[in-house]
Amino acid sequence: MGRHSSRVLSSDQLLNVLALSKDATAIYTSEDIVIEMANDAMIAFWGKDRSIIGKPLEEAVPELKGQPFINMLKNVLLTGITDKGDAVPAETMKDGKLQTAYYSYEYKAIKDESGLPYCILHTASDVSDMVLARKIIKETELQREALDEEQLMISIKEDQQKHDFISMVSHELKTPLTSISAYVQLMQNKPLTDSFLITTLDKVQKQIRKMTTMIGSFLNVSRLESGKIQLFRTDFDLDKLICDVVEDARLIDSSYHINFIEREPKMVNADREKMSSVISNLISNAIKYSAQGSTIWVESEIVGNKVNVRVADSGIGIQQHDVERLFDRFYRVENQQTKSISGFGIGLYLSAEIINRHNGKIWVESKYGVGSIFYFDIPLVS
Numbered sequence: 001m002g003r004h005s006s007r008v009l010s011s012d013q014l015l016n017v018l019a020l021s022k023d024a025t026a027i028y029t030s031e032d033i034v035i036e037m038a039n040d041a042m043i044a045f046w047g048k049d050r051s052i053i054g055k056p057l058e059e060a061v062p063e064l065k066g067q068p069f070i071n072m073l074k075n076v077l078l079t080g081i082t083d084k085g086d087a088v089p090a091e092t093m094k095d096g097k098l099q100t101a102y103y104s105y106e107y108k109a110i111k112d113e114s115g116l117p118y119c120i121l122h123t124a125s126d127v128s129d130m131v132l133a134r135k136i137i138k139e140t141e142l143q144r145e146a147l148d149e150e151q152l153m154i155s156i157k158e159d160q161q162k163h164d165f166i167s168m169v170s171h172e173l174k175t176p177l178t179s180i181s182a183y184v185q186l187m188q189n190k191p192l193t194d195s196f197l198i199t200t201l202d203k204v205q206k207q208i209r210k211m212t213t214m215i216g217s218f219l220n221v222s223r224l225e226s227g228k229i230q231l232f233r234t235d236f237d238l239d240k241l242i243c244d245v246v247e248d249a250r251l252i253d254s255s256y257h258i259n260f261i262e263r264e265p266k267m268v269n270a271d272r273e274k275m276s277s278v279i280s281n282l283i284s285n286a287i288k289y290s291a292q293g294s295t296i297w298v299e300s301e302i303v304g305n306k307v308n309v310r311v312a313d314s315g316i317g318i319q320q321h322d323v324e325r326l327f328d329r330f331y332r333v334e335n336q337q338t339k340s341i342s343g344f345g346i347g348l349y350l351s352a353e354i355i356n357r358h359n360g361k362i363w364v365e366s367k368y369g370v371g372s373i374f375y376f377d378i379p380l381v382s
Contacts, residue, residue, distance in 0.1 A: 026122040032056040033073045036119065045103070045124065047093030063092055073120055076107045080117040083107040087131050102131040181208045206252050231271040231357055235381055238266045238275070238307055239300055245279045246298060253287050260298040266307040267381040274354045275378075278362075281347040282311040282374045289372070290315035305380055306360070312373040318366040326364060327352040351376075 024042035026035060034056050043050065052060035058070050067090060076083050084106040091100050105124040109117040184205050192198050239262045246260045268275075279298075286296045290313045297312040318326065329349040355362040360378035 024124040024126075028057060028073060028077075028120045028122065029118065031074065031077065033058070033070060033077070033120075035060055042122070042124065045092060045101075045126065047095075061092070063098060064090075067091065073107055073122075076109050076120055077117050080109040080111060080115070082109055087127050101126055102128045181205070181212070184208065209248075209252060231274065233269050233271055235267055235269050236272055238268050238270075238309070238378075239263060240265075241272060241276055242279055242298060242300060242309070245276055245283065249280065249283045249287070255292050256287050256290070257293075257295040258283065258298065259295060263300070264302075266300060266302060268307060268378055269381050270358050270378060271354075275358075278351040278354050278376065279309070279311075281351050282376075285347065285374070286311055286313035286315065286372070289313065302380065303377065305382075306377040307380055308375060308377040310373055310375050312371065314371040317368040317370050318364065318372055319368045323364060323366060327362070 022041065024039065024045050026038040026042045028034060029036050035053055038046075038050075038053060043052070046052070046061045048061065057073070058065060064070055069090065072083055075081075084104075086104045087102045088105065089100050089102050091098055093099075094101070103124045104127050105122065108121045108123075110119045110121055111117050184201055188198075188201050188205070192201075242260055243262050246258050249258055250256075283296060283298065287294075290296065294314055297310075299310045299312075301308055327348050329346065352362050355376045355378065358378045360376055362374070362376040364372055364374050366372035
């Protein structure tokens with residue numbers, strides 16, 4: 001067997017290898033930030049040609065004067081601490097004009113054996129398209145009517161595309177919605193005598209709560225699937241939490257009768273906010289799929305070392321083939337009766353994941369045309 005020969009690349013050969021990189025790449029030396037090497041991608045970013053190699057960066061790219069980058073590079077060479085950024089604006093020459101573009105960059109200090117920096121490796125990528133996309137999304141916030149639920153679901157066909165888009169839109173909508181809610185609350189706190197205005201503000205606040213819940217669900221799905229969702233557990237009485245959720249549901253949907261009787265304390269160690277979203281979602285679903293004026297029954301009882309919660313309705317019910325997929329992500333029951341009912345198919349999926357992470361179980365019993373009972377149980381505090 002022959003042995004593979006190996007050799008150490010020369011400095012010029014290493015520079016040639018770096019020059020082939022698809023990322024914009026440059027190497028600087030000395031306190032004057034002299035350009036020792038820059039590949040075609042980096043030179044294109046600057047809007048220059050290869051005659052700038054060997055010149056100080058400030059002389060080679062005079063447009064950078066008055067911008068922070070030269071001092072940032074000098075600081076990296078002085079301290080040896082890598083500097084990086086995302087979507088940072090920079091003015092450079094493009095097509096003979098001074099234009100602003102956005103870059104993700106890294107200034108990496110390269111050190112000798114003694115730990116002293118002797119050059120900087122600069123890599124960058126143009127993220128202007130991404131920044132523009134974010135700007136468009138932000139402007140779209142102001143056009144609420146454009147966020148039609150059915151059109152949104154049709155346009156996003158693949159699950160991953162749905163996940164990415166919904167997550168991004170939810171983040172962008174959260175801030176303006178919070179501002180709207182604050183303005184409404186300020187108006188409600190003023191002494192008002194106009195009964196129409198009072199009623200209208202109440203209705204607006206109810207719709208804000210619905211949207212806030214929906215956006216919270218989207219964000220939780222995004223966190224869940226990226227592994228970033230966390231449980232903040234505390235000990236609390238589950239019956240008292242159910243009382244609070246039922247009261248909120250009665251305020252939002254006053255035409256329904258929601259029955260719940262608080263009994264003996266049922267102490268659990270759980271994430272109060274996420275358990276609230278589970279109970280709220282089950283009650284909201286019972287309301288959506290029941291006739292107006294119907295009664296929703298909410299019950300809880302201790303069974304062994306667990307607390308069992310039931311939400312029952314006398315609505316349209318669920319067919320068996322739908323029951324099997326009811327807790328899947330983005331799954332919605334599609335039939336003639338549900339066409340006019342809005343939803344994205346994430347509430348039950350998220351509820352199931354939350355209950356599973358509490359070492360519990362969630363399930364449903366339903367008879368088509370008669371109604372449904374949703375159950376979940378979680379452990380009591382030991």
